[in-house]
Amino acid sequence: MTALTPLILADLDDSLFQTRGKCGDWPEARLRPMSRLVDGAPSGYATPPQQGLLAWLAHGEVVPVTARSRAVLARVDIAQAPAICANGGCILTAEGTPDRVWHKRLEALAAAGTPPAALYPQLTDTLDSAAFRHWIVSDGGLDLYIVIKSNLGDEAGLAALAEALAERLPQGWRIHANGNNLAFLPPWLSKRAAVRYWLEAVRRDTPERLVVGIGDSWSDAGFLDLCHMAMIPTQAQLWQHIARGHSWIDG
Missing domain, CATH: 3.30.1360 (Gyrase A; domain 2)
Structure with missing residues (x-):
């Protein structure tokens, strides 16, 4: 039986790319522009190691899980659908259209708070x-x-x-x-809730499919926990929390 393509649920900013100021000493010529402002000016860059990661991830199916809205996600050089946008506030289907069931669910929850x-x-x-x-x-x-x-x-x-x-x-x-x-x-909004909803169909239809999560922030732990495996940049907020005071990390 042929193995299914891995599913990679990836946070974007500070995971797959970051602002120029966070790229360290890498020269401009070695950086790959990944996102742009409304006026077209570059706003995010992938370093050479991140470019290697992106090439590796191309062997799977990358699904953005981002705080970016749909409009802001559209300015990123990455697969656009399916995607989870706005911290879980919008789920885009494989056709690039909003999941109406999810939207109606959020509307009902929002009306109660x-x-x-x-x-x-x-x-x-x-x-x-x-x-x-x-x-x-x-x-x-x-x-x-x-x-x-x-x-x-x-x-x-x-x-x-x-x-x-x-x-x-x-x-x-x-x-x-x-x-x-x-x-x-608000209490009804999170990447975790949206990923859980979205993964229900994936795991119903292809329960053997590997799901890998990538994230950098403390809040990303919510959706990483739903994946089989998690990847965390070692300079990230989440990893620094894990590593702080860790007895096996000793100079």
């Missing part, structure tokens, strides 16, 4: 616009989560802001903080 638009002013009205930018991520007419970023790249200041705003969150809301990204997610 605090909408992001109601919470947004409480978190952002007093922020200095020179220091922070912020917005609500939406998809298909449904508000999903709130994002705050530092205009100055002040990650320590963003971490302090997260701690200060935590007490304003309704019950069940969670904070995702990683580098210059601060996100506030």
